[in-house]
Structure formats: C-alpha cells, structure tokens
Amino acid sequence: MKTGLVAAMLCLLLAATSACRAEPPRRVVTVNLCLDQLALRLAAPGQLVGVSYLARDPRTAVLADRARNIPTVRATAESILDLRPDLVVFDSMAHANVKRLVRAAGVSILELPWAASLEEAEVQIARMADVLGRSDQGRDLIVAMRERQRQLVRPGPPTATAAVLQANLRTTGKGSLMDELLGLTGYRNLAADLGISAYGRFSLEAVLAGRPDLVILDEESNADPARATSFVDHPAIGTLARHARILSLPIRYSICAGPENLDALQKLREVHP
The missing domain is CATH 3.40.50.1980 (Nitrogenase molybdenum iron protein domain)
Incomplete structure (x- = not known):
C-alpha cells in the first residue's frame, strides 16, 4: 500500500512534466x-x-x-x-x-x-x-x-587552425558547440586559443594575425546586406583567402545541438587540409 501511495504521489508531483501520462x-x-x-x-x-x-x-x-x-x-x-x-x-x-x-x-x-x-x-x-x-x-x-x-571524426590531435566569424564579428570560443565540432574534425579553434569564451567576439585584425588555415562564415547571412554581416564582403576576407580556405557554413547547421551538426562535420571534414 505504501509503495502504491508513494508512486501515486510521485506521479502527481511529476504531472507537469508528463512523466506519468x-x-x-x-x-x-x-x-x-x-x-x-x-x-x-x-x-x-x-x-x-x-x-x-x-x-x-x-x-x-x-x-x-x-x-x-x-x-x-x-x-x-x-x-x-x-x-x-x-x-x-x-x-x-x-x-x-x-x-x-x-x-x-x-x-x-x-x-x-x-x-x-x-x-x-x-x-x-x-x-x-x-x-x-x-x-x-x-x-x-x-x-x-x-x-x-563515428564515420566523420578525424582521429588524432588537431593539425590545422580554424576561425569562426558570425554576425557583428562574434565568434564561438572555448566550450561552445562549434568548438566541439572543430575538435572532432581535426581543427584547433583560434578563438579558444586566444582565450575567448564560448560566445564572444574578435576583430578581423586578430583573425589576420592568427593566420588560420580555415575561415568559417555564413555567406548567406549577407544576402540582404546589413552592418552586422558586412564583414563577409570586407577586403580582409580577401586577404585571408590568399593563405586560408574560406568555408561558407550556414549558421543553421550549428545554432542548435542536434542531427544537423553532422552536416557541419561533413563540411568541415571535406575542407580539412
């Protein structure tokens, strides 16, 4: 009887989470x-x-x-x-x-x-x-x-450096979802190396000085030009392109943690030097 009563009370307590539907x-x-x-x-x-x-x-x-x-x-x-x-x-x-x-x-x-x-x-x-x-x-x-x-992870330590640029020159640093995706595909995250936390920002000058092998941005974000995304067409991006690969990775593949992240992993593996 006590066990049944406890179970019933637990269901009442958890009803708001649908645990006992x-x-x-x-x-x-x-x-x-x-x-x-x-x-x-x-x-x-x-x-x-x-x-x-x-x-x-x-x-x-x-x-x-x-x-x-x-x-x-x-x-x-x-x-x-x-x-x-x-x-x-x-x-x-x-x-x-x-x-x-x-x-x-x-x-x-x-x-x-x-x-x-x-x-x-x-x-x-x-x-x-x-x-x-x-x-x-x-x-x-x-x-x-x-x-x-399992099929997409690149074993071993990172062998290249990547920089992520988002609207308003924000980036994803240490502990972020993108930081994990970069690590799984063989990249060091330049923002994390510079001590930037999960969601911070850095300048194009810092990216240029860091000489990344890969620059990741969302070229679709400036289809309707705005100040927040105008860096996509900045001359500095052209300068970076002389020694780094530029990967356009739409933000929708990494804004949420979930199955779509595997598409991001696929794209990152395809461009790894």
Missing part, C-alpha cells in the same frame, strides 16, 4: 527554435500543432520546410493556449512567467535544458522522445547520429 500527448507546442527542430523529427504525424515563429526561417532552421504548414507561436500564453495544447515544451532557462500562466491554465509543460554538445543533444532527444511516446524513434535517431559521427 497514461498516454502520449496529442497536441504539442514547442516554444524554442532548437526544440522545434527535435520535435519536427520525433513527433508523430499530427502530434505537433505549434512551433516557434523561428522554425519557418530557412536562415536559422534546417527543417523550415517541415514547419511550413504548422501554426507558429510567440512566447506568450495567449499565442500558445490558442492552439489548445495538452503539452508545451520550453527551454528550462526562459519564459518563467509564460510557464506559470500555461500551468495555471491546466496545461502540462516539459522543460528541457539548453544543449551545447552532441552528448547533451542526445539527452534532449531521449527525453523528448519518451514524453512524446516516441522512444523508439528517439533511440533510432541517436544511433544514426552516433554512427555518422
């Missing part, structure tokens, strides 16, 4: 670009009824085509609840007030932490898949990711 949720909404991408891969047909507005932007979302016919939401309770969800998936570190209002409306929520590595992405995938009632699909996705990663 008798059946999978039927109407799921995700409120984060990275969680959108996972749900678009894992959800059963018709199960995902809302995604963030960023999920349809092909500049940042690898699955923008899949999201085209799914309603989009902003991070407001009204926008979310209009879709009558029975589960809403949030980033655990954001939107505290919205979560409170969604819970108050009697809707379950699942909070998942930000993933900044392939290993953390696997944890996200497994957790979301279990809650959606799609555990088998989650396991299959993880197995496929691991196998492709």
